[in-house]
Amino acid sequence: xxxQFSKTIGGMAIVASTLILTxxxxxNDNNSQVEPPKDAPAVKQxxxxxxxxxxxNQPFSPITVVAHSAEYPQYRVGEPASNALERLAESxxxxxxxxxxxxxxxxxxxxxxxxxxxxxxxxxxDVDKLLPVSVLTMPVNTxxxxxxxxxxxxxxxxxxxxLSFRGNIYDAGTEANTESKGTVPGPAxxxxxxxSERDDINKVHIHPGVISADDGLxxxxxxxxxxxxxxxxxxxxxxxx
Amino acid sequence: xxxxxxxxSMMLTAAVSLPATAAQLEIxxxxxxxxxxxxxxxxxxxxxxxxxxxxGEKASPELQKMAEGGQIDDLVTLVEGANGxxxxxxxxxxxxxxxxxxxxxxDTGDRKYLSVVAxxxxxxxxxxxxxxxxxxxEKGTYTLNLNGYDAGTEANNELVLExxxxxxxxxxxxxxxxxxxxxGSGLTDSSSNDKVHIHPGVLGDLDKxxxxxxxxxxxxxxxxxxxRVVVTVK
Numbered sequence: 001x002x003x004q005f006s007k008t009i010g011g012m013a014i015v016a017s018t019l020i021l022t023x024x025x026x027x028n029d030n031n032s033q034v035e036p037p038k039d040a041p042a043v044k045q046x047x048x049x050x051x052x053x054x055x056x057n058q059p060f061s062p063i064t065v066v067a068h069s070a071e072y073p074q075y076r077v078g079e080p081a082s083n084a085l086e087r088l089a090e091s092x093x094x095x096x097x098x099x100x101x102x103x104x105x106x107x108x109x110x111x112x113x114x115x116x117x118x119x120x121x122x123x124x125x126d127v128d129k130l131l132p133v134s135v136l137t138m139p140v141n142t143x144x145x146x147x148x149x150x151x152x153x154x155x156x157x158x159x160x161x162x163l164s165f166r167g168n169i170y171d172a173g174t175e176a177n178t179e180s181k182g183t184v185p186g187p188a189x190x191x192x193x194x195x196s197e198r199d200d201i202n203k204v205h206i207h208p209g210v211i212s213a214d215d216g217l218x219x220x221x222x223x224x225x226x227x228x229x230x231x232x233x234x235x236x237x238x239x240x241x
Numbered sequence: 242x243x244x245x246x247x248x249x250s251m252m253l254t255a256a257v258s259l260p261a262t263a264a265q266l267e268i269x270x271x272x273x274x275x276x277x278x279x280x281x282x283x284x285x286x287x288x289x290x291x292x293x294x295x296x297g298e299k300a301s302p303e304l305q306k307m308a309e310g311g312q313i314d315d316l317v318t319l320v321e322g323a324n325g326x327x328x329x330x331x332x333x334x335x336x337x338x339x340x341x342x343x344x345x346x347x348d349t350g351d352r353k354y355l356s357v358v359a360x361x362x363x364x365x366x367x368x369x370x371x372x373x374x375x376x377x378x379e380k381g382t383y384t385l386n387l388n389g390y391d392a393g394t395e396a397n398n399e400l401v402l403e404x405x406x407x408x409x410x411x412x413x414x415x416x417x418x419x420x421x422x423x424x425g426s427g428l429t430d431s432s433s434n435d436k437v438h439i440h441p442g443v444l445g446d447l448d449k450x451x452x453x454x455x456x457x458x459x460x461x462x463x464x465x466x467x468x469r470v471v472v473t474v475k
Binding site: 054 | 297388389428429433435436438439441442444453464
């Protein structure tokens with residue numbers, strides 16, 4: 001009880017002094033002495049994003065963490081996928097996001113994330129530009145599915161604090177779900193990944209699930225264990241610096 | 242504001258928001274599935290260091306016993322051995338599809354987390370799961386939707402086989418709705434995920450006396466969420 005107390009007072013004191021410091025330059029334009037030198041490195045805050053693959057038999061493409069302005073989400077349900085998202089959802093390739101509008105930074109896991117496994121991806125953001133983050137990956141035994149978590153505000157996290165989420169599995173809507181060997185890039189199919197043609201409804205939506213050959217889809221390269229239900233991944237974001 | 246006033250007002254806040262030493266909960270649980278029964282449900286309150294399961298980690302032997310055969314005794318021992326408290330079998334047996342338990346009271350004392358598990362029948366090793374939900378200190382009614390998990394301890398061959406409720410014995414122990422088929426050839430489960438994960442759902446088929454699965458695809462499939470837990474903090 002007593003300890004809690006003094007901690008709180010300490011916390012308050014810090015808040016107060018921060019307010020005073022940041023208050024100075026804006027309230028007095030003539031005071032140029034407080035300007036930092038031009039080549040001083042920006043102060044960074046670092047976030048550890050831990051993703052767990054919760055599916056039975058869908059390896060994930062390298063986990064992709066995108067920091068972007070809130071006005072430019074990386075997908076919107078009911079709207080066409082961006083080119084970067086199409087490429088990710090059809091082939092697992094996340095190289096397109098860095099050139100998407102509003103994107104500040106992209107951090108990527110290094111390899112596939114297998115079912116039941118977890119990976120940590122770290123992203124550091126400028127303290128004066130703590131943009132929201134989105135987490136994206138392709139379950140690779142599909143035509144154009146992606147697991148997504150959109151536009152998470154991390155700016156309020158204190159060091160050591162965490163936020164926990166579950167991500168649903170979406171359909172990018174850019175490729176017909178034939179499930180055929182030639183079109184599923186994962187180990188179940190070994191087929192083609194990205195194709196710029198859009199031969200599906202061209203709207204992002206919740207994935208209806210795969211059917212599989214076991215359930216009677218002729219020509220499907222998938223079996224019963226490739227089917228899935230939501231959520232597809234767990235995401236824990238911790239501010240570490 | 243001078244410091245003295247600040248301290249005074251903070252003392253007042255601290256006194257008012259001091260958490261109660263004991264939480265009295267009232268809970269009800271609903272089976273949201275179309276055609277699946279839940280085995281006797283275990284509701285547990287415990288500390289941060291205890292958990293019945295964690296998604297993405299291997300099932301404990303105690304959890305495996307529950308997920309493959311519906312037996313909660315070992316999980317009860319695990320929780321109570323770690324100074325936790327439990328409510329065992331609040332549905333007085335199986336909880337049928339669309340069934341709902343009566344409201345039951347649960348004095349969780351100073352334990353901060355709530356967990357709920359029960360096996361889903363007929364399946365190989367599926368269960369409903371709530372893991373380490375932080376019990377709110379604020380009074381009110383909270384609605385939680387639970388997902389169906391796969392314990393990752395048994396292949397989903399979808400064959401009903403008497404005696405298969407023992408941990409490590411392949412098969413579905415029973416179909417309480419008496420709506421399963423017989424004579425299936427057995428589904429091949431090509432998943433290598435041996436951790437607790439979201440269940441992909443059962444497949445089933447339309448053949449009552451053969452086919453690949455003893456389950457009926459028109460009866461036994463589900464989509465998340467599979468259960469609803471309503472908790473009132475008094």
